[in-house]
Amino acid sequence: MAASESNQSNASPLLESVSLFQGLTPAERQEIYQAAHLRAVEKGELFFVQGEEAHTLYVLTRGRVRLNQLSPEGEQVLLRVIVPGQLFGGVAVLSGTTYPVAAEAVAASEALGWDGETMARLMERYPTIARNALRLLAERIQELQERYRELATERVERRVASAVLRLARQTGRKVEGGVLIDFPLSREDLAAMTGTTLYTVSRILKRWEKQGLVEAGRQRLLIRSPHGLVVLAEDLPPAMDAPR
Amino acid sequence: MAASESNQSNASPLLESVSLFQGLTPAERQEIYQAAHLRAVEKGELFFVQGEEAHTLYVLTRGRVRLNQLSPEGEQVLLRVIVPGQLFGGVAVLSGTTYPVAAEAVAASEALGWDGETMARLMERYPTIARNALRLLAERIQELQERYRELATERVERRVASAVLRLARQTGRKVEGGVLIDFPLSREDLAAMTGTTLYTVSRILKRWEKQGLVEAGRQRLLIRSPHGLVVLAEDLPPAMDAPR
DNA sequence: CGCTATTTTGAGATGGCTCAAGCTATGTGG
DNA sequence: CCACATAGCTTGAGCCATCTCAAAATAGCG
Numbered sequence: 388m389a390a391s392e393s394n395q396s397n398a399s400p401l402l403e404s405v406s407l408f409q410g411l412t413p414a415e416r417q418e419i420y421q422a423a424h425l426r427a428v429e430k431g432e433l434f435f436v437q438g439e440e441a442h443t444l445y446v447l448t449r450g451r452v453r454l455n456q457l458s459p460e461g462e463q464v465l466l467r468v469i470v471p472g473q474l475f476g477g478v479a480v481l482s483g484t485t486y487p488v489a490a491e492a493v494a495a496s497e498a499l500g501w502d503g504e505t506m507a508r509l510m511e512r513y514p515t516i517a518r519n520a521l522r523l524l525a526e527r528i529q530e531l532q533e534r535y536r537e538l539a540t541e542r543v544e545r546r547v548a549s550a551v552l553r554l555a556r557q558t559g560r561k562v563e564g565g566v567l568i569d570f571p572l573s574r575e576d577l578a579a580m581t582g583t584t585l586y587t588v589s590r591i592l593k594r595w596e597k598q599g600l601v602e603a604g605r606q607r608l609l610i611r612s613p614h615g616l617v618v619l620a621e622d623l624p625p626a627m628d629a630p631r
Numbered sequence: 632m633a634a635s636e637s638n639q640s641n642a643s644p645l646l647e648s649v650s651l652f653q654g655l656t657p658a659e660r661q662e663i664y665q666a667a668h669l670r671a672v673e674k675g676e677l678f679f680v681q682g683e684e685a686h687t688l689y690v691l692t693r694g695r696v697r698l699n700q701l702s703p704e705g706e707q708v709l710l711r712v713i714v715p716g717q718l719f720g721g722v723a724v725l726s727g728t729t730y731p732v733a734a735e736a737v738a739a740s741e742a743l744g745w746d747g748e749t750m751a752r753l754m755e756r757y758p759t760i761a762r763n764a765l766r767l768l769a770e771r772i773q774e775l776q777e778r779y780r781e782l783a784t785e786r787v788e789r790r791v792a793s794a795v796l797r798l799a800r801q802t803g804r805k806v807e808g809g810v811l812i813d814f815p816l817s818r819e820d821l822a823a824m825t826g827t828t829l830y831t832v833s834r835i836l837k838r839w840e841k842q843g844l845v846e847a848g849r850q851r852l853l854i855r856s857p858h859g860l861v862v863l864a865e866d867l868p869p870a871m872d873a874p875r
Numbered sequence: 876c877g878c879t880a881t882t883t884t885g886a887g888a889t890g891g892c893t894c895a896a897g898c899t900a901t902g903t904g905g
Numbered sequence: 906c907c908a909c910a911t912a913g914c915t916t917g918a919g920c921c922a923t924c925t926c927a928a929a930a931t932a933g934c935g
Contacts, residue, residue, distance in 0.1 A: 456780045460866065464780040482769035487776055510762075517761045518754075524768040525726035531775040532731055536700045536708040538782045539826030543923070574882065582783030584924060589883060605881060605932060622704065787891070817913065831891060833915060849900060849913060 401499070405446050405472050406523060410515045419509055419516075423499040434476065434490035434498065441479030441486050443500040447471050450496025451558065451570040454488040455579075465579040468493075468570070470558050474523060480506065481520070493570050538582055546581040547591050548620040551601075555610050564602075566613060571606035645743070649690050649716050650767060654759045663753055663760075667743040678720070678734035678742065685723030685730050687744040691715050694740025695802065695814040698732040699823075709823040712737070712814070714802050718767060724750065725764070737814050782826055790825040791835050792864040795845075799854050808846075810857060815850035 402408050402416045411419070426445070428434055434445060437457055452469040466488055469475045479486045480503045501509070510517040537546055551568075559566040574585040574592070581588075592603040600616060602609040610616065646652050646660045655663070670689070672678055678689060681701055696713040710732055713719045723730045724747045745753070754761040781790055795812075803810040818836070819829040836847040844860060846853040854860065 456776060458780055458784050460784070462784045464783050466776055466779070478769045478772045481765045482773065483766070484773070487773045507762075511758060514755060514758060514761065517758065517765065520765055521725045521761065521768065522727070524765065524772060525722045527772055528722045528768060528775065529726065529728070529731045531772065531779060532700060532710055535710070535775060535779055535782065536702055538779065539708050539823075540702050540704070540706045573880090579783075585882080586884090586925080587923060589881095593883075603882095818915095819913085828892060829914085830893080830916090834891095837915075847914095 401448055402446075405474075407446065407474050407516060407519050409519055411513060415513060419501075419513075420499070422505050422509065423501050425497060426500050427497045428492040428495075430492055430495050432492055434492065434496075435486050437487065437489040438485050441476065441484060442502050444477045444480040444503070444506050445475050445490075445498040445500045447473055447475065447496060447498045450492055450494045452490050452496055452498075453493050453576075454490055456488045463579045464582070465576055468554065468558060477520065478524070478527075481524075543581065543583045543587055544591055545620055545622070547577060547583070547588060548616045550577060550580045551608065551610065552613065552616050552620055554608075555613060559610070562609070565609045565611040568608045568610075572608055573606050645692055646690075649718075651690065651718050651760060651763050653763055655757060659757060663745075663757075664743070666749050666753065667745050669741060670744050671741045672736040672739075674736055674739050676736055678736065678740075679730050681730055681733045683730050685720065685728060686746050688721045688724040688747070688750050689719050689734075689742040689744045691717055691719065691740060691742045694736055694738045696734050696740055696742075697737050697820075698734055700732045707823045708826070709820055712798065712802060721764065722768070722771075725768075787825065787827045787831055788835050789864055789866070791821060791827070791832060792860045794821060794824045795852065795854065796857065796860050796864060799857060803854070806853070809853045809855040812852045812854075816852055817850050 402420055403413075408416055408419060423446075425448075426434070428450075430450075434452065435441075435443070437455070447469050448471055450471070452475060454466045454469065454475060456464045456466055458464070469490075475490055475498075476486060483503070506516075510520070534549075537549060541549075554568050554572070555566045558569045560569045561567075574588040577588045578585045592601065592608075595601045595616075596603055598615070600610070600612045600619075602611060646664055647657075652660055652663060667690075669692075670678070672694075674694075678696065679685075679687070681699070691713050692715055694715070696719060698710045698713065698719060700708045700710055702708070713734075719734055719742075720730065727747070750760075754764070778793075781793060785793075798812050798816070799810045802813045804813045805811075817829075818832045821832045822829045825832075836845060836852075839845045839860075840847055842859070844854070844856045844863075846855055
């Protein structure tokens, strides 16, 4: 299935910056691109739901996608936000199970998709892809372990600071006066990322606003002083005593 | 380097049940085995420390190994316990960074090790290994995400119940009267797995003991009623009212 | 311009942490 | 073989960070 019926366009602009396909020639990327199908999803719609049989591995090309995990009791955890160039759905396809998360487009989005067999074939033909995938998954594990530790040992304020910084690094857009998180992000979303409640997040943001660290609006967050948040996230004592 | 200088012994007993090497012929496993070096480590010693340049990927053949992550403030989190047949150190080797955790032998242990280049060569020759590795890492990610959600949304008692059940599944030994966790496990260890304190764990275990769910000794835990713990871990209400 | 989702704020409750003290197996050296 | 040292465990009391619940303010959107 061609990526888009009448479209013979070059894959390079889309795939050359995708880390899953690093180390391939333009011709190879073109072939990979031909094997993909493009899927567009409206804001608020889902690429897949949690528990669904995993068939397709996606690379986002436009928009923003959040990966939510729902607990048996119905509480949500926001595991990560996908930006263009990143892989999602891969974990489930590679382990041959059901999707462990839901993928919701938080803005109008498009992604290239390969079904499991196609991707297996491509990896066989181009072992570089498998190597890249291994590296990507390994990095994900490291990040998850890091965040697990954070959740287990740090207080809420610091966890929120880390989450905001991570979002800024991933999806931040430099604007006058700071870095803007470039998609609608509610207090509740931040709470679901950090294992707290929207009330606590609201209070924390208010405090930060008073300290001039951020500017928080409705589903909007502008980071005025990334450094200030780093200080919070890492417990660099602003004072001079008590190294604890 | 031969696995053990004078040892031409068959790899099968050691490697055939290792999921990283599933789908290979005995001859291939033998070759892989030849490329390994065996490392023995005393109880309490480390295979590697956190932050060390990652060179070797291990498969445990005897003993028990715990993977600890140390926070910048010096608090420990126990990420997982490795039992024979399982891979460890792989994440760091595959992503080409430093070990993100320390690996401590909690009993006298032995592991087969392959350095990064050797493993890369083997994977190139036997793509099946790479496929297996992808599957293993993908499963790890799923488990970590699950535990992350748990830590973010569940209360302490339930988290401890889940951790105990996980340990029982992994390292449990059936004995008269229940399932015994088969290595020394302190209250502090359980606390470090679940993001709480040893005091809280102590109280929880006492309560469980009174309910006849477990029998807790010094670094020793016997699960009398796995089902009872499952009920706790999953919030199946034992009473009939207040669905909350 | 009214409706609805989001956010703020207050007040009260509490789960779990902290710190302090005592207890008890287990191993060790005399 | 005993007495002591030690690591691991228990228990109590007080506290506090964070959650809960309730209500009001605000901001977009249709």
